[in-house]
Amino acid sequence: MERRTIEIMDTTLRDGEQTSGVSFSAAEKLTIAQLLLEELNVDRIEIASARVSEGEFQGVKGIMSWAESKGYAHRVEVLTFVDGGLSIDWMKKSGAKVQNLLTKGSLNHLTYQLKKTPEQHFAEIAQTIASAKENNIETNVYLEDWSNGMRDSPDYVFQYLDFLTQQPVKRILLPDTLGVLIPSEVFAFISKIIPKYPNIHFDFHAHNDYDVSVANSIEAVKAGIHGLHVTVNGMGERAGNAPLESTVAVINDFMPEVKIRVKESSLYSVSKLVETFTGYRIPANKPIVGDNVFTQTAGIHADGDNKNNLYFNDLLPERFGRKRKYALGKTSGKANIEKNLQELGLQLNQEDLKLVTQRIIELGDKKETVTKEDLPYIISDVLDSQTYEDKIVIESYVLVHSKGMRPSTTLCLKIDGEIIEENAQGDGQFDAFMNALTKIYKSKKMTLPKLIDYAVRIPPGSSSDALCETIITWTNGIKEFKTRGLDSDQTVAAIKATQKMLNIDGVNSKN
The missing domain is CATH 3.20.20.70 (Aldolase class I)
Incomplete structure (x- = not known):
């Protein structure tokens, strides 16, 4: 017919x-x-x-x-x-x-x-x-x-x-x-x-x-x-x-x-x-075009997808120019993580995979957003290998912003076990933080990557205590790279992203 x-x-x-x-x-x-x-x-x-x-x-x-x-x-x-x-x-x-x-x-x-x-x-x-x-x-x-x-x-x-x-x-x-x-x-x-x-x-x-x-x-x-x-x-x-x-x-x-x-x-x-x-945002759960509609969150679904696509239906994301994702969070199982590791070309034994899964669940309980790109760093942290956290650590800081005075930051940084403290002012709290960090790096005759882009994203529909994600793009003169930080305070999120940068760059500079 x-x-x-x-x-x-x-x-x-x-x-x-x-x-x-x-x-x-x-x-x-x-x-x-x-x-x-x-x-x-x-x-x-x-x-x-x-x-x-x-x-x-x-x-x-x-x-x-x-x-x-x-x-x-x-x-x-x-x-x-x-x-x-x-x-x-x-x-x-x-x-x-x-x-x-x-x-x-x-x-x-x-x-x-x-x-x-x-x-x-x-x-x-x-x-x-x-x-x-x-x-x-x-x-x-x-x-x-x-x-x-x-x-x-x-x-x-x-x-x-x-x-x-x-x-x-x-x-x-x-x-x-x-x-x-x-x-x-x-x-x-x-x-x-x-x-x-x-x-x-x-x-x-x-x-x-x-x-x-x-x-x-x-x-x-x-x-x-x-x-x-x-x-x-x-x-x-x-x-x-x-x-x-x-x-x-x-x-x-x-x-x-x-x-x-x-x-x-x-x-x-x-x-x-x-x-x-x-400017009219698409709800994340809107069928076909929402951000989350082709994202499997529950670990059992990813496990089923590994076993003959048991949780697939006819709404394949490729039909609409999209791709299926497997979320990492507190409901993640090992299968979700394995799917993300496959995309990164990584493989873990079952014991290590179990440890990484537990760490991601802990982050999910704290409302932390875990991305596929975060996995290598989580793996390094969990497996207690020689990770960037062991090299440069932001031990503590004090951020001061008072009316009529320039913002200032006191920063305590640990580099290869040595504690260094500096204070600086800036046009904003994060600018003051970066100025203090620059002083420390100069005192150690180290080169600090240059910040070239700074973006903040707040999840749609969130309340005033929502987490915000700060994404910073850096360059070390050879290549550009991005780091992310997540916190309910925008400046703290930026500092978390900066801590990642310090160690990523430190690792890269040795290669």
């Missing part, structure tokens, strides 16, 4: 931009539009609402200029209104070719918001569609609040559809505007519509207020819908829209009767770019 194709319309740039606090610049909109159409290969994109602002107008002009040059003009859509032709004029000036006309899909909205009869509304809609056609603008029509319309005033909905299907309309768009439907209702409502109007293209537009937008979209496909509306990362007002990435994965894995054109392998990279442009 030949599979039918479902159109995917992405509305990140229109409905997604209605996420609280999110606003794209014209340049960002153009970049995202290009990625959606060319990198992800979605069928259509909705990029703006007409008449919103001058910035929105310039953004649409820029996208349409590019789309025209690529032959994509009819894949780009703009939300418009029944406003006596004002939206049509705006469309003409911007170069947009397809309007998604917002109309009333429930008698409740029509009666109490517009205060008009169905006949009045239909007449104005017919005039708007005719005007669009005269100006070579294609029309799709939204039935705003369609979901409540089907619940409370189905006679009106079908009266409207009877009228609309006689108009020169390309597609009819059925939105669950308030995100109130459950999957069984979606299937029932759309199943009543599709057979009645077999020659009309219908889209379903889900919102995620009850966290069932993907399930609702799938039920719409089962009921015969021809297109789905989604947004990157599920962006949108309130709880957002149906997320593009999850919708695509579910259709590909569970709906063999249909096909879509979206390139799965580009989902993650586009998702991260949208996250960067919006």
Whole structure:
């Protein structure tokens, strides 16, 4: 049986931009539009609402200029209104070719918001569609609040559809505007519509207020819908829209009767770019694109993966341009650590592996983040070999920061068993610490690597007592290297990273 194709319309740039606090610049909109159409290969994109602002107008002009040059003009859509032709004029000036006309899909909205009869509304809609056609603008029509319309005033909905299907309309768009439907209702409502109007293209537009937008979209496909509306990362007002990435994965894995054109392998990279442009962080546990969703934490899972991939499912990270990870923390087992050691090309005997596992569990209990890159140093420490800790140790320090005075640090350093103490001031506490450290190194005629980059990262969603990770990049004149420190105090985290640097550099200088 030949599979039918479902159109995917992405509305990140229109409905997604209605996420609280999110606003794209014209340049960002153009970049995202290009990625959606060319990198992800979605069928259509909705990029703006007409008449919103001058910035929105310039953004649409820029996208349409590019789309025209690529032959994509009819894949780009703009939300418009029944406003006596004002939206049509705006469309003409911007170069947009397809309007998604917002109309009333429930008698409740029509009666109490517009205060008009169905006949009045239909007449104005017919005039708007005719005007669009005269100006070579294609029309799709939204039935705003369609979901409540089907619940409370189905006679009106079908009266409207009877009228609309006689108009020169390309597609009819059925939105669950308030995100109130459950999957069984979606299937029932759309199943009543599709057979009645077999020659009309219908889209379903889900919102995620009850966290069932993907399930609702799938039920719409089962009921015969021809297109789905989604947004990157599920962006949108309130709880957002149906997320593009999850919708695509579910259709590909569970709906063999249909096909879509979206390139799965580009989902993650586009998702991260949208996250960067919006500042709207992706939850770590968000399916497909979250930081943690391909990370096995429990040791038993890693053990199962070593034994014929017992904990794998069809959501292989490689499909989305990602890689499976094995977390190191208090729930780590030996199998988790072995997986990380394999990636580093290291191997331990069972007794040593047991000791390293215990050390990582201890760190996890202290909320320390253990990375794959930390493993060699943990191994050295645990096995009591000649590690960097034995050579240079920050024994103690006092950090002073008083109003009206320059910050100062008193530092006590042990180098090859010798205790050296110095005091210095600086522009900040860590700067004072580094100045004291520099004095000690000069007194020992040792060269201190140069700090060239300093970054601090706080885990998203953490409270005020959260750990922060300091990542410092150093150079010793030959190569660059990074060290990390973790603590609830940013300066202490930086000092921990510096202690690692002192010993890494010390080890390297002997090689």
